[in-house]
Amino acid sequence: MSTPHPALFEALLRLGDDRLVLGHRTSEWCGHAPILEEDIALANLALDLIGQANLLLEYAGAVEGAGRDQDALAYFREAIEFRNALMCELPKGDYAVTIARHFLHGVFSVLQWDALSSSTDATIAGIAAKALKESRYHVRHAGEWMIRLGDGTDESHRRAQDAVNLLWPFTGELFMPCSDDAELAAAGVTADVSSFEAKWRETIDDVMLRATLTVPEGAWMQRGGREGRHTEHLGHMLAEMQIVARSHPGAQW
Amino acid sequence: MAGVPTRELVLAWLDEVKDPEVPVLSVVELGVVRDAVVSADGTVTVTVTPTYSGCPAMRVIEEAIRDELLLRGLPRVTVRTVFTPAWTTDWIPESARAKLEAYGIAPPGRAIVEEALVPLRRANGTPRCPYCKSARTELRSEFGSTACKSLCWCADCRQPFEMFKAI
Structure with missing residues (x-):
């Protein structure tokens, strides 16, 4: 793309940063998961998410037109320049928190990719159609674990419910439209996130019921990530994620 | 080299390039190679599509495609990535x-x-x-x-x- 497009750049950062930050958090389980199969599963999930972020941030860099590539955007931005939803940056917590976050964000992702796969922007549509296939098996994995944990032992039920209670106040932000997105959504380039909130809730409720878990009602919804106002956790995560690239700028291997 | 190879010949050559992680399948059989276009001056443009967004083998595959065709004597090889239609194992x-x-x-x-x-x-x-x-x-x-x-x-x-x- 030759003409810089600030609103599209921001929209691509929101898409890419969600996957980059959640992907990095997921990679923290590598070598630490409760069983080998889940260690492998989470490494695969992280790989998919970081792969999606790579494609989205590469395109974001091209749209920005300032010569930044995906590595510059991933490793040389400060926390206030990140546009991920707060949910993605929270510490990985126990296994229930990890699974519940993958489930809540994964269902959102499936619906978002599904909507974006008919974007009028061919690059976004192509990335979305590919990511949709991946998000579908991510949700299958997380959803089956939600049911297994929720409808499992007293201990696993307690932890799964605690995880849902912890994460629920961060779900509202996923569906809060951003002011600079209205024009792009109207033009069919992006998708209005609020348009699939009802469908999201329906899917969540169905699985929560099967998992014998309860959705907390009336929670105050946190926000700020889309505007660069993050929790204290993101800075610590970025310090670890960015240290090698910043210590050896321009290194190739 | 004498003359410009046909598209079919280029695809047959690419059928010799194996997937690094599943070495019994070629990148053509896998469906990663979508097409090859040969121009009059012998420049070949190979269109590929990634299997998974984060597949770490994609860069290796692109290099292997380029190496294979350069070794066959083609003067210039370009590998172009497309996302549509999205890769499927049905191919x-x-x-x-x-x-x-x-x-x-x-x-x-x-x-x-x-x-x-x-x-x-x-x-x-x-x-x-x-x-x-x-x-x-x-x-x-x-x-x-x-x-x-x-x-x-x-x-x-x-x-x-x-x-x-x-x-």
Whole structure:
């Protein structure tokens, strides 16, 4: 793309940063998961998410037109320049928190990719159609674990419910439209996130019921990530994620 | 080199380039190579599509394609990535599926988009064991040693085996 497009750049950062930050958090389980199969599963999930972020941030860099590539955007931005939803940056917590976050964000992702796969922007549509296939098996994995944990032992039920209670106040932000997105959504380039909130809730409720878990009602919804106002956790995560690239700028291997 | 090769010849050459993670399949059989266009001056543009967004083998595959064609004497090779249509295992032909099974990897079933996001029962059954051909197998994990494979287990020969994920 030759003409810089600030609103599209921001929209691509929101898409890419969600996957980059959640992907990095997921990679923290590598070598630490409760069983080998889940260690492998989470490494695969992280790989998919970081792969999606790579494609989205590469395109974001091209749209920005300032010569930044995906590595510059991933490793040389400060926390206030990140546009991920707060949910993605929270510490990985126990296994229930990890699974519940993958489930809540994964269902959102499936619906978002599904909507974006008919974007009028061919690059976004192509990335979305590919990511949709991946998000579908991510949700299958997380959803089956939600049911297994929720409808499992007293201990696993307690932890799964605690995880849902912890994460629920961060779900509202996923569906809060951003002011600079209205024009792009109207033009069919992006998708209005609020348009699939009802469908999201329906899917969540169905699985929560099967998992014998309860959705907390009336929670105050946190926000700020889309505007660069993050929790204290993101800075610590970025310090670890960015240290090698910043210590050896321009290194190739 | 004498003359400009045909598109068919270029694709036949690319059929010699194997997937680095599944070395019994070529990048053509896998469906990663979508097309090759040969221009009058011998420049070849190969169109590829990634299997998974984060597949770490994609860069290696692109380099292998370029190396193969440059070694064949082509003057210039360009590898172009497209995302549409999205890669699907349905593109893998029957002949390649047989090679996968002989190699010890159960070939993918049909790529079915299930209606429910968290279905009660999977639309695809489990594959037969690539070693003893038993149907008494189970899916242990949808995730395996690479992005493209799942982990299964055979109740008869009591061997774990991998299955190519259907997507």
